[in-house]
Amino acid sequence: MGKKGSQEDQLRDIISNIEELNEGQTEFLQAVREVYNTLNPLLEEEPEWINKKILQRISEPERQIIFRVPWQDDDGEIHINRGYRVEFNSALGPYKGGLRFHPSVNLSIIKFLGFEQIFKNALTGKQIGGGKGGSDFNPKGRSDDEIMRFCQSFMTELYRHLGENRDIPAGDIGVGTREIGYLFGQYKRIANRYESGMITGKDPQWGGTLVRNEATGYGLAYFVREILNEQDDEIDGKTFVVSGSGNVAIYAIEKIEELGGTVIACSDSDGFVHDKDGIDIDLVKKIKQEERGRIKEYAEEKGVDFHDDKSIWTLECNIALPCATQNELQKEDAETLVKNGCKIVAEGANMPVTHDAYETLRDGDVLFGPGKAANAGGVAVSALEMHQNASMDSMTFEETDERLQEIMKTIHKTCSETAEEYGRKGDYASGANIAGFKKVSRAMIAQGLI
Ligand code: GLU
Numbered sequence: 001m002g003k004k005g006s007q008e009d010q011l012r013d014i015i016s017n018i019e020e021l022n023e024g025q026t027e028f029l030q031a032v033r034e035v036y037n038t039l040n041p042l043l044e045e046e047p048e049w050i051n052k053k054i055l056q057r058i059s060e061p062e063r064q065i066i067f068r069v070p071w072q073d074d075d076g077e078i079h080i081n082r083g084y085r086v087e088f089n090s091a092l093g094p095y096k097g098g099l100r101f102h103p104s105v106n107l108s109i110i111k112f113l114g115f116e117q118i119f120k121n122a123l124t125g126k127q128i129g130g131g132k133g134g135s136d137f138n139p140k141g142r143s144d145d146e147i148m149r150f151c152q153s154f155m156t157e158l159y160r161h162l163g164e165n166r167d168i169p170a171g172d173i174g175v176g177t178r179e180i181g182y183l184f185g186q187y188k189r190i191a192n193r194y195e196s197g198m199i200t201g202k203d204p205q206w207g208g209t210l211v212r213n214e215a216t217g218y219g220l221a222y223f224v225r226e227i228l229n230e231q232d233d234e235i236d237g238k239t240f241v242v243s244g245s246g247n248v249a250i251y252a253i254e255k256i257e258e259l260g261g262t263v264i265a266c267s268d269s270d271g272f273v274h275d276k277d278g279i280d281i282d283l284v285k286k287i288k289q290e291e292r293g294r295i296k297e298y299a300e301e302k303g304v305d306f307h308d309d310k311s312i313w314t315l316e317c318n319i320a321l322p323c324a325t326q327n328e329l330q331k332e333d334a335e336t337l338v339k340n341g342c343k344i345v346a347e348g349a350n351m352p353v354t355h356d357a358y359e360t361l362r363d364g365d366v367l368f369g370p371g372k373a374a375n376a377g378g379v380a381v382s383a384l385e386m387h388q389n390a391s392m393d394s395m396t397f398e399e400t401d402e403r404l405q406e407i408m409k410t411i412h413k414t415c416s417e418t419a420e421e422y423g424r425k426g427d428y429a430s431g432a433n434i435a436g437f438k439k440v441s442r443a444m445i446a447q448g449l450i
Contacts, residue, residue, distance in 0.1 A: 025108035031115045038430040041422040054441045063087040067157040071150045085133035088114040091443035095131030098172030103138040119436030120372035126383035139174045151182035159190045164197035171201040197389035200382035209385035211400040217251025219377015220348045226412035236260030241317040244324035245295045248348040254281045268295040271308030316340045323348030331356035338364030347371035373432040380407045
């Protein structure tokens with residue numbers, strides 16, 4: 001067998017060793033396979049990385065913290081949740097990544113998110129390492145006071161691991177501006193420091209940045225615009241289906257509609273609304289953000305269809321944007337999208353497309369924007385927030401949005417050019433993985449065996 005063959009074998013052995021070490025961590029292993037299986041052309045160029053065990057080093061977090069979060073509800077009943085922070089990689093900067101509060105959270109989910117975050121953060125070009133955290137706490141239906149008590153208890157343990165040059169959390173599913181406020185307040189109280197840069201996603205009134213709320217969704221729309229630009233095409237006149245109705249989905253819809261696209265559906269965990277004339281984003285904002293209600297209410301108010309009996313991906317569209325959660329778009333959904341003539345799928349959520357579905361899309365000539373590139377706008381603007389906190393300065397909405405557009409353009413260019421350079425033209429997923437991995441690995445090697 002030639003040199004190339006043995007390299008592929010070695011890669012296979014490394015992956016199966018990682019599988020053994022992390023048995024049962026389904027989502028984490030899915031994320032590792034998704035990245036490592038695209039790295040062959042890079043390892044041919046850098047064969048010594050095998051001896052330096054760079055793949056084994058990157059897939060092992062630098063530190064993992066698991067802790068008890070006790071809190072009392074409004075009736076005085078005691079609850080115990082589990083808190084996590086996985087400090088995955090600090091080659092490029094302090095650990096950076098969001099906190100997720102959702103009952104599905106476990107170590108595998110946090111490790112998959114943290115692993116993705118390493119490469120996503122590398123692609124932003126900012127000095128930020130990768131990390132992620134959260135809890136299996138379910139915020140749904142909880143009062144404001146309960147949320148505050150939970151956040152305070154969570155931070156009472158986590159604060160000792162955080163700091164503007166150490167580890168900087170932000171939001172994710174179930175964690176928004178309100179939760180960031182309570183978390184920051186408790187950190188300040190325990191540490192006795194007004195350390196603005198220790199968390200991002202803060203209210204712009206007291207240290208947050210403008211555009212952070214919009215950044216992931218807007219960034220996704222800008223990434224799609226770049227994909228279309230490369231095809232000499234544009235968003236104007238295209239039909240979109242967007243899953244989810246949280247922060248990412250809302251601002252993706254808002255920007256797409258501003259750029260002339262029509263979004264005909266969005267969803268939550270109960271089902272989806274189908275509004276052929278285009279989603280009324282102000283109504284979605286009122287229901288989901290102001291009233292913390294359900295998307296079903298949109299259908300009732302507008303007199304349009306609500307479905308809880310079939311997948312949102314059965315709707316015909318030019319472009320599909322999964323913005324809800326991991327593994328929400330599966331093989332049969334991908335088959336339907338291909339059959340219906342969908343041309344682009346870009347991930348607003350982290351890993352919403354399963355591996356089988358990705359292969360179906362690729363074979364069906366659907367262009368695919370991987371989450372670590374397409375949804376990197378959120379963390380990129382978090383880095384701009386850190387920058388403003390460090391310099392005690394602030395930028396206008398327009399300036400920040402301008403910077404975000406530039407960053408998304410650069411990320412797209414990096415993915416596109418890297419894919420072409422390594423013989424995978426048009427394959428943004430391989431481009432993103434190779435470019436991100438290369439940057440992190442080079443920094444790790446330069447910093448010695450640590
Ligand atoms: N949770 C977001 C993500 O998945 C943002 C992280 C951050 O701003 O640190 O990238």
